Amino acid sequence: MSRAPAVLIVEDDEILAASLVTRLTLEGMRPTLATTCEAAIDALARIRFDAVVSDIRLPDGSGEDVFWSEHERLGPTPTIFTTAFGDVEQAVRLVRLGASDYLLKPYDLGALVTRLRDLTEDAPAGREMPAGSAAMARVLTALDRIAGNRENVLLTGPTGIGKQTLARRLHAASGAPDRPFVTVEGAALTGAEGERLLFGAIEGGVEHQGLLDDVGEGTLLLAEVGDVATDFQPRLSRVIGERLWRPLGAREEKVFAGRVVATTSRPIAELLADGTLRRDVYQRLAVFEVAVPALAERREDILPLALGLLADAGRLRADLAGLAFAADAEAALTAWDWPGNIRELRNRIVRAVTLADHPEIDAAALFPDVAVLEESADHKLEAARRDAERQTIEATLAENNGRIVDTAKALGISRVTLWSKMKRLGINKT
Template sequence: MIDILLIEDDRVLGGAVAQRLRLEGFQVRWTETCAQAMAALRASRPSFVLADIRLPDGSGEDLYRRALPFLGDTPILFVTAFADIGQAVRLVRAGADDYLTKPYDVDVLVERIRALAAEPSAAAEPVFGLSPATEGLARDLQRLAARDLPVLLRGETGVGKEVAARYMHAQSPRAGQPFVAVNCGAIARELMESQFFGHERGAFTGAVSAHVGHFEEAGDGTLFLDEIGELDTRLQTALLRVLQDGVFRRVGARSDLRFRGRIIAATNADLNERMAQRAFREDLYFRLAVVELTIPPLRQRPDEIEPLARRFVREASRRNGMPGLCLDNAAPAALVAHTWPGNVRELRNRIERAAALVDADHITPADLFPEERLDATAHATLADAREQAELEQIERALALSGGRVSEAARRLGISRTTLWKRRRKSIDGDSASPQGVDP
């Protein structure tokens, strides 16, 4: 199923587009502001993003800067009126996939979505134990895999809580059974009970058939409750009963069903504060947190950034059929210098997007952080922008030529002397010899 995130503040246009896309068989989440779009992206990564370039709380460039850490290789297409084409062009140069001008043909849009959209890939390996910061965590996950206890995972968004839960499931005796992941913050309040426990046919208006809920779907496997701090208080009481008695009941049913699975919960919220505010049940907390593990943010694990990045590059190269793909010499330092507000998820997403868009066999800092081009464009003069673009082309040609100036000059269609002069001028404006190249 192709999951489309539609970001459009025009209610007439947004409603019409959402309806048409659903008729085409797509799953559509429709948001109207940058803030709503970011909440949807944090909840789960879509297969395709269609965004208006003008929103009530920001521009297309504002949205792209904030969304990029969560996009990975998900295509994003901007919709613009004629007056904003300049911004759309800048966005494409910064890494967006394309833009459409209003009014646009929805048939063409549907074709583009089917051509570009791809299901996001799941993490293949755990991302812990690569440095002293997470060696203990890796050992704890290994031990807990064999012990059928409820576990509460704490940590910021994107640190790898679901990866940790999947690792415990895969290493446990339940490995051959389902792993069901549920984002408690992404389910509409009025649907929560039905989604978790299921319902019988005719249980409420619109229940035209029986529905299997998440507890039943997990069977003898693992039910992963992400963002448990967002769970509605009414559902907290029902979940406590499942943990205490091991039973639940479908909506509209007359008899109980037994829950045979294991529960692993996760949160980025401060549950102690929520308990103090009576927004989270203390007795439920103690049932969920029989064992509690905290996953540190990536900024506290700097030694893991480069090995993780290289692993994600290898995974992306296999998926994209690019066996020679690698990070260039400048990329590791740029990665370590970044603050990683989106943690490991952001790192993986940036690698995936760079690998999908790069036109060479190495990934540069500019490929990893394309939004910086927007800032450069906003402040640079035309001459500055021309010199920067020229330098990027020269550096790329030198990299492809193994640092050989003559070969790079031939690729660029200029003389060897011209290449030396332009590179020297772009770098420091003096007469020093270029560094890192062979004559």
């Protein structure tokens, strides 16, 4: 079972918002609606989204505020802005700063769905995780050693680091790769709906199978275990510890014969301290606990990863042959700290390839936000220098009653240099 992409919709128009939620749900995506800037930023802090669709104008702010909230925390998440004609200039500027695209209202929902599929499409199955670094080599060695063991595994590490890819690798090496691999998001396990989803139910004499039935003797990937509702966790604990569960409405229990691989991006100590994760659930999941290092801690892996992702992204641009990174792009890739890890790396490469007009991807294409912001900072610094220089010359002129010779002498420059600076800075002799 492939993972349905999670999409944040930021839209305050009730009719349009309802249409978006319905259409994306029918398309197999997992939409979350936020009608205000504040609600969107709160959702981004709690949930890992694969893409964002945001209006520019919101009741309490701007879609730009939403964009930068996620950008500063985890790097660029694929973002599509929707805008009225009057806000096109702002939308174009945001695309230059790293947004994926913009659509003019009213827009075709089919076109939006197609664009979202391009942006959230998974990399081809079987993509190997590079292990040129000692840190990653230790992780892969540990996974290889426990692959044949059916005990539960907990993968920890920052968001976007590839924990789900590693879970699939573990499953493939388990000795029974043809058995099911089923993913469930921790946030989906809440209330009766969560119980029906995981355990199944007998309703009206008809049995509806849950995900545990689908797993069989395969692997259940529990993504972000810290998002599981606390009142749901006792039932989860019984499944992963005693391997028993009972569907809703059933009298007899079933035996779980599969393996649970759980992930968390939040530190375990933090989850346990604030009661988000029950200690018994943690202890039963962490029979084997493997910490996956951040991308910045294994820089030797960045370029091999980037090259693989570039090849994947190239499938979106059949018109561009011979895609490659320019020398400055390779240097920038290895120098960047990657707050969003592999997720950010993929997003930057997909965006650069999608917008490219030639096959050589340079640093500016990968880091348009950095280039523009640095350019803006340079302009501000230059303006500050000019202001300071103007104020100094004007003050010195005033102290010397406008006498050029005395002013130049006081400043330690020649009269010609002073005249030149006064002309450039628009200072008139008084």
